[in-house]
Amino acid sequence: MKHERLCGIIESILFVCGDDIQLQTLADALGHTIETITEAVDELEQAYLHDSRGLMLKRFNDRLQLVSKSDYATYVERVLQPVQRQSLSQSALETLVIVAYRQPITRQEVEAIRGVKCDYSLQSLSNKGLIADVGRKETLGRPILYATTDDFLSHFGLRTLKDLPELPANFPNTDNSVQLSMEIEQA
Amino acid sequence: MKHERLCGIIESILFVCGDDIQLQTLADALGHTIETITEAVDELEQAYLHDSRGLMLKRFNDRLQLVSKSDYATYVERVLQPVQRQSLSQSALETLVIVAYRQPITRQEVEAIRGVKCDYSLQSLSNKGLIADVGRKETLGRPILYATTDDFLSHFGLRTLKDLPELPANFPNTDNSVQLSMEIEQA
Amino acid sequence: MAFIFESKEFQGPLDLLLHLIGNAKINIADIFVSQVTDQYIRIVSQSEAMDMEEASEFIQMAATLLLIKSRSILPPSPEETENPDENPEATLIWQLEEYARCQQLAAQMQDFEEAASRLFSKLPDEYPLPPPQIELEGLTLEGLIAAFMKMQARFLGKEKEGLAPNRVIRLDEYSVPRFMGEILRKTKRGSLRFTDLFSENPSRNEVVTLFLALLELLKLGKLRVSQAHSQAEIVLNRNNKEVQPLET
Numbered sequence: 156m157k158h159e160r161l162c163g164i165i166e167s168i169l170f171v172c173g174d175d176i177q178l179q180t181l182a183d184a185l186g187h188t189i190e191t192i193t194e195a196v197d198e199l200e201q202a203y204l205h206d207s208r209g210l211m212l213k214r215f216n217d218r219l220q221l222v223s224k225s226d227y228a229t230y231v232e233r234v235l236q237p238v239q240r241q242s243l244s245q246s247a248l249e250t251l252v253i254v255a256y257r258q259p260i261t262r263q264e265v266e267a268i269r270g271v272k273c274d275y276s277l278q279s280l281s282n283k284g285l286i287a288d289v290g291r292k293e294t295l296g297r298p299i300l301y302a303t304t305d306d307f308l309s310h311f312g313l314r315t316l317k318d319l320p321e322l323p324a325n326f327p328n329t330d331n332s333v334q335l336s337m338e339i340e341q342a
Numbered sequence: 343m344k345h346e347r348l349c350g351i352i353e354s355i356l357f358v359c360g361d362d363i364q365l366q367t368l369a370d371a372l373g374h375t376i377e378t379i380t381e382a383v384d385e386l387e388q389a390y391l392h393d394s395r396g397l398m399l400k401r402f403n404d405r406l407q408l409v410s411k412s413d414y415a416t417y418v419e420r421v422l423q424p425v426q427r428q429s430l431s432q433s434a435l436e437t438l439v440i441v442a443y444r445q446p447i448t449r450q451e452v453e454a455i456r457g458v459k460c461d462y463s464l465q466s467l468s469n470k471g472l473i474a475d476v477g478r479k480e481t482l483g484r485p486i487l488y489a490t491t492d493d494f495l496s497h498f499g500l501r502t503l504k505d506l507p508e509l510p511a512n513f514p515n516t517d518n519s520v521q522l523s524m525e526i527e528q529a
Numbered sequence: 530m531a532f533i534f535e536s537k538e539f540q541g542p543l544d545l546l547l548h549l550i551g552n553a554k555i556n557i558a559d560i561f562v563s564q565v566t567d568q569y570i571r572i573v574s575q576s577e578a579m580d581m582e583e584a585s586e587f588i589q590m591a592a593t594l595l596l597i598k599s600r601s602i603l604p605p606s607p608e609e610t611e612n613p614d615e616n617p618e619a620t621l622i623w624q625l626e627e628y629a630r631c632q633q634l635a636a637q638m639q640d641f642e643e644a645a646s647r648l649f650s651k652l653p654d655e656y657p658l659p660p661p662q663i664e665l666e667g668l669t670l671e672g673l674i675a676a677f678m679k680m681q682a683r684f685l686g687k688e689k690e691g692l693a694p695n696r697v698i699r700l701d702e703y704s705v706p707r708f709m710g711e712i713l714r715k716t717k718r719g720s721l722r723f724t725d726l727f728s729e730n731p732s733r734n735e736v737v738t739l740f741l742a743l744l745e746l747l748k749l750g751k752l753r754v755s756q757a758h759s760q761a762e763i764v765l766n767r768n769n770k771e772v773q774p775l776e777t
Binding site: 227 | 346347349350351352353354355356357358359363367368371372389392393394395396397408410411414417418420421422424
């Protein structure tokens, strides 16, 4: 290990914080470059692979969080009250998938694909912090554009959007869908 | 390590738990004897001694808690409480000049020179450790006397107060000001 | 076919159609040559206990299916363009395919969600922190001197304009000791009516200060006041028993 002490320090900080923390915050506070911090974090991640370690790193975008190892989750739940797991409803999940693959996207565009009103599921995803309003589309009515957040990545254990499951062939193109939905509505 | 996996499982449980936990609870949940659990915990404790680890065990009686390593406390503090950078406002600087050249000086005397209320800027300079309360003037109302601190010298790179630049001409004279302010009050 | 329809079981009309296609074991593209569309229309028309809010989307789809059915029976109208993108059959098939992929991805995402939910985090520690550290920046002697120069310029500017500092103005206007002296001077020659103390248009500040001065003189026993009755003028007189007047 090249950055032994730094690994220990980062582990200590992540432990106390509990929450996720930005790499930049660590770099600033510890007076290291992002590169050095990233190297140490990679080492730490590597060390956690060992069976004798009960922790692992959850990395998403430029964020970092210390979590318990998923392999040992059943043991954790044996000792502690079953930790509450919140999963998303089918309709929220469908809406989220569309936003994830077609971001930034408007409500109308999401609805064109799902064929149903999505105000409620967009609102609920927004309240959960999984998606956020990222601006307005420069078109008639200037509708709100939605995109996924860092919390979205964390909720699904993804490091970046590139880790999303590969898009099946012929996945709908949003622009087409809008056009389609207009036709459907006027049909 | 004899109990590698068990060490990892215990670490996982202690991490999620946060609080202290009884050895017996671990033994019951994991289906091991207290002796085996104790052996694993000893191994874990040993492993935490390494610099690359940021955690340590707090053991008391038959209880066990995972805590951050005290050696790294200063780094944790740096992240949780970053140093705040601030600069002084024009009014604070003016007040500071007056205190620096006319110390020890009362608030009334500073106000007589600046012609405006100075409670706020004196308070803020005092909070920043640049000036301090050094006693009371033996006059009506026994007002607080302010003077600059050693921090003041170090911030401005001065060795002693004698290193302050020579007083430019026409600097309002405190004695006069005091006299004026006294007149106001006693006229 | 016994099918009890509960709109809540389906995520909208596309979900129901896909369900029927799945039951019929056909390709999405074969929807119009199968019994699926008829089944759909029958299910929607037979279901009575449908919430209008949710039903509207199902009914709209039924209308689209009916339109498609009627088009297959009637000869195409002459105005109709031959753009395949604009015919409702192609549109619906495309939408169904889109939605089917979306459901497929949603299922994969559910697996991710499940896996991620096995990662437990920990609550932040209640960590005792020292008082916050403040680092002052931009503190230079030059800055200090500049502040001084600015202040001095302001000072000199005021003097040049002949403006006496505020404090001198206040001194001339109202002060309890000054008014005390004035009252004593005015009562030297004999009794004085209280109202005569005030200037023509006294400010609130003047009235209050004068009144305080009067009270102070009464307290010190330097003055007497008398009044014939409660509505009468208050008259002030020097207390002659007082040996040492304030002003000499």
